[in-house]
Amino acid sequence: MDVDTCESPHYFHREGKVRMAMQDAASFIPLIWSETPSSVMLERGRSNLALMEERRTTRHFSTRDVAREVIELAIRSASTAPSGAHLQPWTWVAIRSADLQVKLREAAEEEEQKTYAERMPEAWSEVLEPLGTDAVKPHLTDAPWVVVLFKQKKRLRENGEWGPTYYATESCGIAAGMFIQAVHTMGLVTLTHTPSPMGFLRELLDRPKHEEAMLVMPVGYPAEGAEVPDIHRKSLDEVAVFFDEQA
Numbered sequence: 001m002d003v004d005t006c007e008s009p010h011y012f013h014r015e016g017k018v019r020m021a022m023q024d025a026a027s028f029i030p031l032i033w034s035e036t037p038s039s040v041m042l043e044r045g046r047s048n049l050a051l052m053e054e055r056r057t058t059r060h061f062s063t064r065d066v067a068r069e070v071i072e073l074a075i076r077s078a079s080t081a082p083s084g085a086h087l088q089p090w091t092w093v094a095i096r097s098a099d100l101q102v103k104l105r106e107a108a109e110e111e112e113q114k115t116y117a118e119r120m121p122e123a124w125s126e127v128l129e130p131l132g133t134d135a136v137k138p139h140l141t142d143a144p145w146v147v148v149l150f151k152q153k154k155r156l157r158e159n160g161e162w163g164p165t166y167y168a169t170e171s172c173g174i175a176a177g178m179f180i181q182a183v184h185t186m187g188l189v190t191l192t193h194t195p196s197p198m199g200f201l202r203e204l205l206d207r208p209k210h211e212e213a214m215l216v217m218p219v220g221y222p223a224e225g226a227e228v229p230d231i232h233r234k235s236l237d238e239v240a241v242f243f244d245e246q247a
C-alpha cells in the first residue's frame with residue numbers, strides 16, 4: 001500500500017515502512033512551538049531561577065482564605081506534567097473544611113508523635129534537627145487549604161481487569177514539583193508534608209485501595225512573622241556534572 005494514497009488514520013509511515021496502527025492508536029497533531037530568541041531564552045531562564053530561588057517551605061501559615069480557583073489552577077498546572085505512558089496516575093484531594101482539617105491534624109499528629117518518640121532512627125532525626133520539625137502540625141488547621149496527592153498504583157483496564165501504572169512515583173513527584181512551582185508563582189506558600197506513616201489518609205479521605213497518599217500540601221499565605229530554617233542550597237558544581245566538548 002502506498003502511504004501517500006492511504007486516507008485511513010490507522011495507517012502511518014515510520015522508518016520507511018507502512019505499518020497498521022493498533023486500534024485506538026494515538027493520532028498525531030503538529031507540535032505548537034515557536035522559536036525563542038536566545039537573548040529572550042536566557043532572560044526567561046534567569047528570571048525563572050530568581051523566582052524559584054525565593055521559594056521556601058514555611059511551617060507557619062496564616063488562616064487567611066484563598067480562592068478555590070487558585071487551587072484549581074495549581075492542580076491543573078500540575079496535571080500538565082509528563083507521566084509514564086501518559087496515565088496521569090494522580091488524584092488531588094483539595095480540602096477547605098475546618099472539620100476535616102481538625103480530623104486530619106489529629107490523625108497526623110497521633111502518627112507523628114509515635115514516629116518522633118519511637119520510630120525515628122538517629123540518621124533521620126539528625127537531619128531533621130536543623131529544620132526544627134516536631135510532631136505538632138498547626139499548618140494542617142491554619143492553612144485555608146490542604147491538598148493531598150494520591151498516587152494511583154493500579155488502573156482499571158477496559159476489559160475490567162486491573163493493570164499496573166508505570167513510573168507512578170516519578171510521575172507524581174514531577175507533578176508535585178509543578179504544583180509547588182504554580183503555588184509559588186501565584187505568590188502563596190506550601191509545605192510538602194509527609195506524615196509518617198500515611199495510611200490513615202486513604203480512609204479519612206475515602207479513597208480507593210489502589211491509591212496511596214504521597215504528600216500533604218497545605219497552601220495559603222504565610223503567617224505574619226513566618227520563619228524558615230536558615231539553610232543553604234548546593235551550588236551548580238555540587239549538583240551537576242557536564243560532559244561538554246565546547247567548554
Ligand SMILES: Cc1cc2nc3c(=O)[nH]c(=O)nc-3n(C[C@H](O)[C@H](O)[C@H](O)COP(=O)(O)O)c2cc1C
Binds near residue numbers: 195228
Ligand atoms: C518529599 C519531601 C518530604 C518532606 N517532608 C516534610 C515533612 O514531613 N515535614 C516538614 O516540615 N517538611 C517536609 N519537607 C520539606 C523539606 O524539609 C524542605 O523542602 C527542605 O528543608 C528544604 O527547604 P526549602 O523547601 O525551603 O528549600 C519535605 C520535602 C520533600 C520534598
